[in-house]
Amino acid sequence: VRGVDATPERIIVCSGFAQALTILAAALTAQGVAAVCVEEFGYPSHVRSLRASGLETTTVEVDRDGARVNELGAAGALLVTPAHQFPLGPTLAASRRLAAIEWARTQRGFLIEDDYDGEFRYDRQPIGAMQALAPERVVYAGTASKTLAPGLRLGWIVVPPALIDAALEARRLTDGPSAIEQLTMAEFIVEGTYDRHVRRSRLAYRRRRDRVVAALRAAVPEARVAGAAAGLHLVVDLPPGRSEADVTARALSLGLAVEGLDDYRLGERRHQPALVIGYGTPPEHAFGAALNRLCAALTAA
Numbered sequence: 001v002r003g004v005d006a007t008p009e010r011i012i013v014c015s016g017f018a019q020a021l022t023i024l025a026a027a028l029t030a031q032g033v034a035a036v037c038v039e040e041f042g043y044p045s046h047v048r049s050l051r052a053s054g055l056e057t058t059t060v061e062v063d064r065d066g067a068r069v070n071e072l073g074a075a076g077a078l079l080v081t082p083a084h085q086f087p088l089g090p091t092l093a094a095s096r097r098l099a100a101i102e103w104a105r106t107q108r109g110f111l112i113e114d115d116y117d118g119e120f121r122y123d124r125q126p127i128g129a130m131q132a133l134a135p136e137r138v139v140y141a142g143t144a145s146k147t148l149a150p151g152l153r154l155g156w157i158v159v160p161p162a163l164i165d166a167a168l169e170a171r172r173l174t175d176g177p178s179a180i181e182q183l184t185m186a187e188f189i190v191e192g193t194y195d196r197h198v199r200r201s202r203l204a205y206r207r208r209r210d211r212v213v214a215a216l217r218a219a220v221p222e223a224r225v226a227g228a229a230a231g232l233h234l235v236v237d238l239p240p241g242r243s244e245a246d247v248t249a250r251a252l253s254l255g256l257a258v259e260g261l262d263d264y265r266l267g268e269r270r271h272q273p274a275l276v277i278g279y280g281t282p283p284e285h286a287f288g289a290a291l292n293r294l295c296a297a298l299t300a301a
């Protein structure tokens with residue numbers, strides 16, 4: 001994967017990032033980590049998982065350059081989405097990456113690089129993994145949930161030497177994906193089929209993203225699309241006067257499920273009303289209709 005520093009004995013295959021997080025929580029706790037800092041917007045279930053594992057969580061603000069990693073406080077680890085912040089969309093700036101690595105080295109902290117959609121970057125080459133800059137302090141986490149299907153429950157982590165024994169033990173105690181699925185995936189990769197699939201999907205998703213952006217620009221020019229051209233979702237700031245609840249309810253009445261950004265708020269700070277729009281799900285034949293409904297939900301008074 002894009003310049004990850006890995007030897008086979010430091011790779012753990014697990015049931016997606018969800019299981020990776022419980023494994024890592026155990027390993028971090030064994031290393032004396034008590035609190036994990038998360039980005040101020042992200043998956044509430046990730047926070048709940050860390051807390052259920054006995055860790056405290058704090059949040060760090062996110063701006064156009066990604067997480068403000070110079071404000072990590074006393075946390076012993078940072079969970080971060082450097083390639084494409086989830087869900088807001090910025091890429092972690094080079095200076096911030098270096099600052100995060102510097103923090104991890106000097107504070108003996110750990111970074112968890114959640115690379116959930118790094119295969120899908122549309123405006124430039126995929127960005128190299130941060131993990132390669134400090135493999136002894138950074139966990140790299142990848143998943144097949146975006147490239148193949150979330151239902152597959154297949155992910156992988158590359159674990160620093162200091163965490164590997166405790167992580168392997170946690171993995172043994174919680175089981176993981178079936179060997180048959182792992183072997184099928186391995187064959188898929190070795191034969192080059194996976195790579196071809198990702199390339200084809202990248203083109204298809206890029207076209208979808210372009211269609212969403214163009215349709216919104218034409219129908220709702222005051223709705224601003226934010227974030228990098230990457231992944232399978234984008235964030236749209238709502239036109240003035242529209243609330244998230246009102247637009248998501250209107251979309252649902254038209255048969256379209258979209259989410260309000262506030263559903264992903266993990267800290268105190270609110271963002272202006274916005275939608276998180278995933279464009280990966282509708283089948284190709286239904287995509288145009290879904291797009292029309294989205295524009296209708298955004299324009300309806």
Ligand SMILES: Cc1ncc(COP(=O)(O)O)c(C=O)c1O
Pocket residue numbers: 015016017018019043081086114116143144145146150154155
């Ligand atoms: C921020 C983030 N992290 C991780 C994942 C992957 O989670 P999992 O591998 O458990 O499906 C996703 C979704 O695919 C995500 O949006």
